[in-house]
Amino acid sequence: MALIIESIVKQFGRFPALNGVSLEARDGEFLALLGPSGSGKTTLLRVLAGLERPDQGRVLFNDQDFLALPTRQRGVGLVFQHYALFRHMTVADNIAFGLSVRPARARPPKAAIKARVEELLALAQIEGLGGRYPAQLSGGQRQRVAVARALAVEPRLLLLDEPFGALDAKVRKELRGELRRIHDAAGVTTILVTHDQEEAMALSDRVALMNKGRIEQLGTPDELDRAPRSPFAFEFLGECNRLACEVSGGVARTDGFAAPVLGSSPGDGQGVVLFRPHDTRLHAGAGTQGLPVRVVKVVGRGAARTVECQALSGERFNAELSEQQAGQFEPGQRARLTAERVMVDFPAVRASRPAPVANLRAATL
Amino acid sequence: MSAALTVRPGFRPGRWIAIILALGWIGLVIGLPVALVFVQAFSKGVETFAATFAEPDAWAAIRLTLLVAAIAVPLNAAFGIAAAWALTKFEFRGKSLLLALIDLPLSLSPVVAGLVWVLVFGARGWFGPMLDVAGVKIIFALPGIVLGTVLVTAPLVARELIPLMSAQGADEELAAITLGAGGWTVFGRVTLPNIRWALLHGVLLCNARAMGEFGAVSVLSGKIRGLTETLPLHVEALYNDYDFVGAFAAAALLAGLALVTLALKTLLERLGRGETPQTGEA
Numbered sequence: 001m002a003l004i005i006e007s008i009v010k011q012f013g014r015f016p017a018l019n020g021v022s023l024e025a026r027d028g029e030f031l032a033l034l035g036p037s038g039s040g041k042t043t044l045l046r047v048l049a050g051l052e053r054p055d056q057g058r059v060l061f062n063d064q065d066f067l068a069l070p071t072r073q074r075g076v077g078l079v080f081q082h083y084a085l086f087r088h089m090t091v092a093d094n095i096a097f098g099l100s101v102r103p104a105r106a107r108p109p110k111a112a113i114k115a116r117v118e119e120l121l122a123l124a125q126i127e128g129l130g131g132r133y134p135a136q137l138s139g140g141q142r143q144r145v146a147v148a149r150a151l152a153v154e155p156r157l158l159l160l161d162e163p164f165g166a167l168d169a170k171v172r173k174e175l176r177g178e179l180r181r182i183h184d185a186a187g188v189t190t191i192l193v194t195h196d197q198e199e200a201m202a203l204s205d206r207v208a209l210m211n212k213g214r215i216e217q218l219g220t221p222d223e224l225d226r227a228p229r230s231p232f233a234f235e236f237l238g239e240c241n242r243l244a245c246e247v248s249g250g251v252a253r254t255d256g257f258a259a260p261v262l263g264s265s266p267g268d269g270q271g272v273v274l275f276r277p278h279d280t281r282l283h284a285g286a287g288t289q290g291l292p293v294r295v296v297k298v299v300g301r302g303a304a305r306t307v308e309c310q311a312l313s314g315e316r317f318n319a320e321l322s323e324q325q326a327g328q329f330e331p332g333q334r335a336r337l338t339a340e341r342v343m344v345d346f347p348a349v350r351a352s353r354p355a356p357v358a359n360l361r362a363a364t365l
Numbered sequence: 366m367s368a369a370l371t372v373r374p375g376f377r378p379g380r381w382i383a384i385i386l387a388l389g390w391i392g393l394v395i396g397l398p399v400a401l402v403f404v405q406a407f408s409k410g411v412e413t414f415a416a417t418f419a420e421p422d423a424w425a426a427i428r429l430t431l432l433v434a435a436i437a438v439p440l441n442a443a444f445g446i447a448a449a450w451a452l453t454k455f456e457f458r459g460k461s462l463l464l465a466l467i468d469l470p471l472s473l474s475p476v477v478a479g480l481v482w483v484l485v486f487g488a489r490g491w492f493g494p495m496l497d498v499a500g501v502k503i504i505f506a507l508p509g510i511v512l513g514t515v516l517v518t519a520p521l522v523a524r525e526l527i528p529l530m531s532a533q534g535a536d537e538e539l540a541a542i543t544l545g546a547g548g549w550t551v552f553g554r555v556t557l558p559n560i561r562w563a564l565l566h567g568v569l570l571c572n573a574r575a576m577g578e579f580g581a582v583s584v585l586s587g588k589i590r591g592l593t594e595t596l597p598l599h600v601e602a603l604y605n606d607y608d609f610v611g612a613f614a615a616a617a618l619l620a621g622l623a624l625v626t627l628a629l630k631t632l633l634e635r636l637g638r639g640e641t642p643q644t645g646e647a
Binding site: 072076 | 543555558
């Protein structure tokens with residue numbers, strides 16, 4: 001393992017930003033720290049960059065004590081959400097900065113720095129912009145410069161703090177692919193902080209899902225998608241339908257609805273089940289299986305349709321169906337709703353005793 | 366969009382009355398007096414004007430004024446940068462108190478600023494007897510004049526820098542550190558270039574105020590002609606001697622300094638606009 005993070009604790013006043021985080025990253029891996037704001041992902045990144053000192057814990061990088069090194073000796077490349085380009089320098093000078101501030105004996109000759117800048121401009125696909133100032137660039141171009149500047153010093157670790165946060169959706173998607181290509185070309189271990197689950201899933205080799213200063217789940221995007229281990233993970237990683245149910249013996253039941261619950265020992269009692277729109281099925285015609293609902297609206301184009309429906313008790317659900325399946329339903333029509341891959345949550349228990357239950361769940365799952 | 370925001374041409378009596386009132390007022394209370402200073406200074410011809418500066422006391426006053434400014438301005442520039450750096454790049458206890466204290470000299474009468482130092486270093490002040498024994502003279506000497514000037518002009522550089530530096534944030538500095546730059550390199554290659562025009566602007570204002578300071582210096586100098594008299598004090602002395610042409614000639618020099626300052630300030634503001642573009646979203 002190139003990077004080993006062990007039980008990092010960091011408090012801001014009385015707010016626990018990191019609550020004992022342990023994590024490992026392989027050499028050359030692209031790892032995402034995914035979580036809502038306040039989950040501690042940015043704090044962890046700043047600890048790695050040396051901008052924040054943890055209260056407890058250890059960070060090893062290739063068996064070297066990382067926390068003992070000052071920021072400037074860590075060899076990390078940090079890319080900020082708002083780019084933080086040097087506004088009074090040209091793009092070329094920005095990229096050359098890390099090399100040009102080296103002490104005289106370690107500094108490459110001028111021609112070598114120039115060649116390296118050209119190489120990085122090409123890698124980031126911003127050839128010809130070397131003479132411009134940051135203010136003369138678009139947001140997407142600025143972010144490319146920021147990545148090129150960070151890579152110029154050949155960092156051992158590339159840290160990206162919400163790098164696409166300030167960009168519009170189209171540029172964001174385009175840069176996402178670019179970033180992965182640059183990462184693969186440079187081969188540097190990369191840690192990405194993001195609150196966008198789609199971004200994390202699309203870019204990374206593995207995703208560390210964070211919540212309240214802890215790692216809720218760590219796995220490949222596919223593992224997280226197939227087997228979310230907690231209601232939090234399930235809700236954060238995609239759209240959800242919710243339905244109050246009675247859970248016993250691993251099956252959630254209410255008013256004709258019955259579904260086996262994910263997880264080995266989900267517990268018994270009054271809970272809420274969560275399930276994805278694409279795991280939701282609607283049945284037309286007579287029958288007793290399924291929750292009685294009424295179709296409200298059918299939306300969408302092409303092959304996929306979303307059928308919005310409502311139970312008698314008022315809850316609303318979305319079902320993603322194929323064009324053919326959705327064709328059976330019209331607004332106002334009665335139907336029965338069933339679901340696969342159902343996750344149960346016991347919000348009442350969680351609300352009354354937040355911390356211990358969260359621990360217990362992490363331990364049992 | 367812009368058509369709705371521009372004022373439509375046409376007869377607008379309110380607008381003209383406002384413009385005439387504003388121009389009239391500025392002309393009456395600012396333009397006229399400054400013009401009169403120059404008229405009076407040259408009223409007996411250029412030779413009489415020049416004769417004022419042939420006096421050794423006048424030369425001594427100019428030299429002392431330049432010396433005081435040469436000491437006080439760099440001190441306050443250094444303090445201003447340090448204070449603005451500390452207040453905008455770090456979080457610490459007592460930050461809001463320091464921010465308020467920096468502004469205090471602006472609302473404090475300069476006479477009080479002078480008396481404060483008399484209280485500390487004067488013959489009957491806290492350190493007076495001690496300094497007397499050591500043979501060090503502060504009050505009624507150059508150190509006292511410098512101290513008074515430093516206190517009065519302390520906020521001028523800091524106040525120029527604080528809004529700019531807090532708008533710029535610390536991200537560029539952090540980026541420089543992660544790229545391997547040391548503290549002085551970060552300051553010299555990232556922070557200083559980002560604030561250079563605002564810094565020059567502040568230094569210019571500080572210099573104009575330092576050379577023109579009367580109140581604090583008046584208390585601290587002892588007004589010994591040819592020795593501890595600065596240019597503004599020299600103006601007062603000549604005036605009290607009924608040497609009106611001399612007084613106005615010296616005053617014209619100070620007024621000229623103000624006009625040069627104004628011109629440079631305007632130029633710097635233009636340069637500053639061009640050189641520190643916003644890093645907002647494109």
